[in-house]
Amino acid sequence: MLTKDIWTTKDYSRVPFALYHDQDVYTQEQERIFRGPVWLYVGLEAEIPKPGDFRTTWLGDTPVLFNRDMQGKVHAFVNRCVHRGANVRRESHGNATDHTCFYHRWCYDLEGKLIGVPFQRGVPGKGGGMSPDFKTKDHALRKIRVEMLNGIIFGTFAEEVEPLRDYLGATMLWHLERLTAKPIRIMGYQRQRIHGNWKLYAENVRDQYHGSLLHQFHRKFGISRVTHTGGASLDPRHRHNISWGKEGSDSTEQFSATYQQGKVEVKDFGLSDGQVLEYLPEFEDGISLAICSVFPNVTFQQIRNSLAARQIRTRGINDFELHWTLFGYDDDTAEMQNFRELQTNMVGPGGFISMEDGEAVEVAHRATRPDADCSAIVEMGGGGAIPEEVEHKISDIPVRGFWSYYAELMDIEPEGAIR
Ligand SMILES: [Fe+2]
Structure with a gap:
């Protein structure tokens, strides 16, 4: 188990090898560091200059999709369909007016809102479809908060984090x-x-x-x-x-x-x-x-x-x-x-x-x-x-x-x- 006793010095002049090789350490890093109160580098605005431009990346182990909407605003999301968890975008980059998951074709707009579910109401004369109380507006890609610094896109999963400029x-x-x-x-x-x-x-x-x-x-x-x-x-x-x-x-x-x-x-x-x-x-x-x-x-x-x-x-x-x-x-x-x-x-x-x-x-x-x-x-x-x-x-x-x-x-x- 990872404890404060792992260090043999107080000034970090000795670094135990266990920190590079322990699965529990890695699991905690994903939660406490990559999902923690930090600002992560997402990409550069110059990579998505035009409305509809998008790119995929990874923040820690989390797949991420970022794009520019039709008003020019940059958004970042977890690149994972709310339906069954597949990546919504599998390509490295492109330009599109929406994002459609390849698995069951669920579709999201450039703000990450779910806007389309094939056969949501079933097939006329045959039935099927989602429960009547399922509403697309209740679902969206998980948003990652982003802030720009002169065209550098930083993002965070944390609800509470110091302002980007203070962080830097x-x-x-x-x-x-x-x-x-x-x-x-x-x-x-x-x-x-x-x-x-x-x-x-x-x-x-x-x-x-x-x-x-x-x-x-x-x-x-x-x-x-x-x-x-x-x-x-x-x-x-x-x-x-x-x-x-x-x-x-x-x-x-x-x-x-x-x-x-x-x-x-x-x-x-x-x-x-x-x-x-x-x-x-x-x-x-x-x-x-x-x-x-x-x-x-x-x-x-x-x-x-x-x-x-x-x-x-x-x-x-x-x-x-x-x-x-x-x-x-x-x-x-x-x-x-x-x-x-x-x-x-x-x-x-x-x-x-x-x-x-x-x-x-x-x-x-x-x-x-x-x-x-x-x-x-x-x-x-x-x-x-x-x-x-x-x-x-x-x-x-x-x-x-x-x-x-x-x-x-x-x-x-x-x-x-x-x-
Ligand atoms: Fe080097």
């Missing part, structure tokens, strides 16, 4: 508004199934320490190095974070000496075609790399000109799907579009950088399974109270922040928890 906090707001300051153009999608627990990925994106160690590409080509100016910024509750860095803020000598001193090999390899390494600095603040993770299910990535939302879709304790929405801006020049497309090679399931994250998650997942009572060490950057600002890139401090809020929602904070 000033620093995440600043960054998300920075990323969405111009109308967004959707470039496309990548999907991958990772055979590991979803929280190993939530940790991966909050762990800046691995950035130039696991990823040779970062290290060799200077996209992310510990010698760069950079760090991490967290919200006051430490549930979200931005890991950021500024390329070119170190010298070649500084870089070589530091990695040599740290005994980290910098392999001498190159690319036959170096186009993927070219980019156009586009944000005035000089931040070239920003990995912004919003609890619990999304990471917004800016790696040079490659922009994406990565959504975690849980699939049991041992699997999750990572769904990448790659985007640029409406006013991108042809040159910028080309840069964004080329740099897409760095991310996604086969990306020069991101490929290794999936591998690391799978390897750690398999290796931790037999020893649920052992723990991971999360102490880079120091233990104790979690700061809001970290001024170096040699830290996994935001990982402790993730666990701290996780523990609160799961009601397993240790006595005297240090947040």
Whole structure:
């Protein structure tokens, strides 16, 4: 059973492997986290620009359908027919004036109201049909409350939840508004199934320490190095974070000496075609790399000109799907579009950088399974109270922040928890 005693430290610097491998933990996460008082990333408004546009997604284990109605308003529903529970929409996206379940053709309007039941009154001369007191107006797809932030759609199942802007906090707001300051153009999608627990990925994106160690590409080509100016910024509750860095803020000598001193090999390899390494600095603040993770299910990535939302879709304790929405801006020049497309090679399931994250998650997942009572060490950057600002890139401090809020929602904070 999951109790407060599961932790061996109060500052979340040790994370018991049991949390990745226990079915009861997973079941409670679905209720307390994915159905809990959080704002989940649903999608981008630019994915459904026209009236009638719809898309399907998953929030935790729950299938979700979101669409734009004829008045332009965005709605999200549980993608499940009230009749017998089948998905109302099975396709990834489309445009329609209503949604009809494939099983018995029950039909819903774009606000989720049930508007049609075949043979509701039976067949003339033969009978059948629903009971006379059954009224379609009493039934609708289960609504998910949505709120927009500059074209980013967030949703919640909770009746009581803090306002979206308070949930995100000033620093995440600043960054998300920075990323969405111009109308967004959707470039496309990548999907991958990772055979590991979803929280190993939530940790991966909050762990800046691995950035130039696991990823040779970062290290060799200077996209992310510990010698760069950079760090991490967290919200006051430490549930979200931005890991950021500024390329070119170190010298070649500084870089070589530091990695040599740290005994980290910098392999001498190159690319036959170096186009993927070219980019156009586009944000005035000089931040070239920003990995912004919003609890619990999304990471917004800016790696040079490659922009994406990565959504975690849980699939049991041992699997999750990572769904990448790659985007640029409406006013991108042809040159910028080309840069964004080329740099897409760095991310996604086969990306020069991101490929290794999936591998690391799978390897750690398999290796931790037999020893649920052992723990991971999360102490880079120091233990104790979690700061809001970290001024170096040699830290996994935001990982402790993730666990701290996780523990609160799961009601397993240790006595005297240090947040
Ligand atoms: Fe990584």
